[in-house]
Amino acid sequence: MSSYDAQRVRADVPLLRRVIDGHPITYLDSASTALTPRPVIEAMSRYYETRHANVHRGVYTTAEEATASYEGARVAAGVFINARHPAQEIVFTKNTTESFNLLAKSWGRANLTSSDAIVLSEMEHHANLIPWFQLRDEIGFSIRFLPVGEDFRLDLGPLDQLLAGAKLLSVSAMSNVLGTINPVATLSAAAHAAGALIAVDAAQSVAHGVTDVQETDVDFLCFSAHKMMGPTGIGVFYAKRDIIANMPPFLGGGGMIADVRLDGYTPATGVERFEAGTPMIAEAVGLHAALRYLDNLGMSAIAEHERALTADALGRLRERFDGRVRVIGPADVHLRGGVLSLDVAGVHPHDVAQVLDQHGVCVRPGHHCAKPLMRRFDLPATARASFGAYSLTTDTDVLLDGLDHVLELFG
Amino acid sequence: MSNLEDLYREIILDHYRSPRNRGELPTPPAHQVEGFNPLCGDEITVYIDVSDGVLQDIKIAGHGCSISQSSASLMSAAVKGKPVSDVHATIDSFKRLMTVHESQLDDQVEPEPVDLRKLGELAALQGVVKFPVRIKCATLAWNTLTQGLSELNA
Numbered sequence: 001m002s003s004y005d006a007q008r009v010r011a012d013v014p015l016l017r018r019v020i021d022g023h024p025i026t027y028l029d030s031a032s033t034a035l036t037p038r039p040v041i042e043a044m045s046r047y048y049e050t051r052h053a054n055v056h057r058g059v060y061t062t063a064e065e066a067t068a069s070y071e072g073a074r075v076a077a078g079v080f081i082n083a084r085h086p087a088q089e090i091v092f093t094k095n096t097t098e099s100f101n102l103l104a105k106s107w108g109r110a111n112l113t114s115s116d117a118i119v120l121s122e123m124e125h126h127a128n129l130i131p132w133f134q135l136r137d138e139i140g141f142s143i144r145f146l147p148v149g150e151d152f153r154l155d156l157g158p159l160d161q162l163l164a165g166a167k168l169l170s171v172s173a174m175s176n177v178l179g180t181i182n183p184v185a186t187l188s189a190a191a192h193a194a195g196a197l198i199a200v201d202a203a204q205s206v207a208h209g210v211t212d213v214q215e216t217d218v219d220f221l222c223f224s225a226h227k228m229m230g231p232t233g234i235g236v237f238y239a240k241r242d243i244i245a246n247m248p249p250f251l252g253g254g255g256m257i258a259d260v261r262l263d264g265y266t267p268a269t270g271v272e273r274f275e276a277g278t279p280m281i282a283e284a285v286g287l288h289a290a291l292r293y294l295d296n297l298g299m300s301a302i303a304e305h306e307r308a309l310t311a312d313a314l315g316r317l318r319e320r321f322d323g324r325v326r327v328i329g330p331a332d333v334h335l336r337g338g339v340l341s342l343d344v345a346g347v348h349p350h351d352v353a354q355v356l357d358q359h360g361v362c363v364r365p366g367h368h369c370a371k372p373l374m375r376r377f378d379l380p381a382t383a384r385a386s387f388g389a390y391s392l393t394t395d396t397d398v399l400l401d402g403l404d405h406v407l408e409l410f411g
Numbered sequence: 412m413s414n415l416e417d418l419y420r421e422i423i424l425d426h427y428r429s430p431r432n433r434g435e436l437p438t439p440p441a442h443q444v445e446g447f448n449p450l451c452g453d454e455i456t457v458y459i460d461v462s463d464g465v466l467q468d469i470k471i472a473g474h475g476c477s478i479s480q481s482s483a484s485l486m487s488a489a490v491k492g493k494p495v496s497d498v499h500a501t502i503d504s505f506k507r508l509m510t511v512h513e514s515q516l517d518d519q520v521e522p523e524p525v526d527l528r529k530l531g532e533l534a535a536l537q538g539v540v541k542f543p544v545r546i547k548c549a550t551l552a553w554n555t556l557t558q559g560l561s562e563l564n565a
Contacts, residue, residue: 347477348476
């Protein structure tokens with residue numbers, strides 16, 4: 001897209017000026033965490049310098065301002081994903097993982113019994129697996145898995161059968177390993193037709209395209225600020241108002257109560273009953289700034305920019321390496337995002353990443369917290385390169401040169 | 412400054428490409444022990460056959476990066492056929508090699524020098540300490556062997 005200016009985004013990100021061993025940094029790990037633009041850093045500094053106070057307590061001016069900033073961020077997060085009732089449907093957590101723990105330990109524990117079933121998929125991040133395993137080990141229900149096909153996409157064939165009698169479908173919107181973008185609206189419709197709710201892991205998708213919980217009719221959505229150019233330490237849990245109203249509290253402590261007596265407590269009625277203790281106020285301010293930043297760039301424009309980068313990279317990897325470097329994921333850029341899991345023939349991903357580091361290239365080797373998926377494709381690990389709003393085709397140039405070096409050294 | 416040549420010495424690449432003592436041993440009589448590096452997904456299985464106080468045979472199975480695989484191969488070559496007491500001494504020397512760099516960095520303690528000649532080919536792995544993340548790769552096989560020996564009380 002001609003109007004999209006990745007160079008300008010780049011200029012906003014101080015870390016992209018780092019030089020590693022004489023090489024300018026080539027950051028290709030945005031799927032792990034996205035780099036932070038100056039407006040986000042400055043918003044957080046400004047908060048600490050001008051209005052830092054605890055929220056929901058003081059009546060003095062800065063305390064009121066801090067509360068307004070925190071609650072303003074909540075509304076902004078809701079608006080960003082098009083929640084119908086932003087102030088009542090958004091809970092701040094530590095990250096996506098904690099959001100899923102909230103879902104399992106609050107909604108799950110209150111709604112699942114030993115005779116129930118939930119449906120996950122084979123391509124889930126551990127964040128959307130372990131909380132369910134833990135809860136299942138505690139109360140005993142069955143977990144069914146939607147398979148991943150040889151084409152690296154969810155196999156929707158058995159979906160209706162798997163959903164029969166299930167209470168929840170919990171799936172990722174985009175795979176952090178394969179880059180596969182899943183058909184959330186279709187999955188949502190199928191879940192609802194079967195009488196189940198749908199939870200979506202939007203950690204990978206939320207910074208790379210439009211998220212609309214009303215259009216897709218999603219019941220729960222989880223994501224992290226740090227993958228969307230915001231700070232670490234804050235995540236978002238969304239649940240529809242009617243559902244969240246009936247969910248029991250998650251963590252206990254200050255700020256989540258209506259009343260406390262020596263014989264017990266009454267939880268608060270709003271979303272604050274899921275936010276025990278002093279929350280991440282500066283991080284909420286940072287998230288708000290990141291949302292504004294992304295809004296200014298335009299989520300559709302970012303998606304288009306990254307699609308072009310991905311198409312270019314897939315094409316050049318194919319031409320230059322002729323099968324010696326395999327991309328584990330869909331070939332069609334309309335079915336995938338900018339996450340390229342590389343399998344370099346005969347070379348362990350750890351070695352690939354080590355050699356690339358000498359070129360200043362940041363990629364992530366490993367199982368990407370998706371071990372069942374790695375097993376599914378019989379891979380111990382991959383070296384994953386991923387794009388962000390600031391990525392350029394020149395990043396791919398450096399990656400490809402680095403891969404030449406990898407093959408030269410180990411080939 | 413750390414550079415790739417320090418890490419990927421020719422001996423290391425050779426052991427990676429042609430690993431020694433690769434395979435399995437029938438259990439029993441051999442003892443089998445597994446090691447994992449959850450960070451990078453490396454998995455290793457060490458088979459040891461200990462009798463009369465001697466590590467009679469050793470085989471290595473599993474998969475991993477060049478550092479973990481070559482370290483396992485070098486280890487197997489260094490300990491095979493050796494009295495268990497020598498094996499423990501080699502393990503100690505190797506582990507010291509993997510930590511010596513940190514002691515040198517803080518310049519406080521004079522590290523006990525590791526006799527590189529005694530380590531033979533294993534000395535090729537000394538460059539790994541300049542890449543702290545990879546130390547876990549290099550020590551995986553050794554920790555697994557240590558566990559195996561302790562399970563046998565050997």
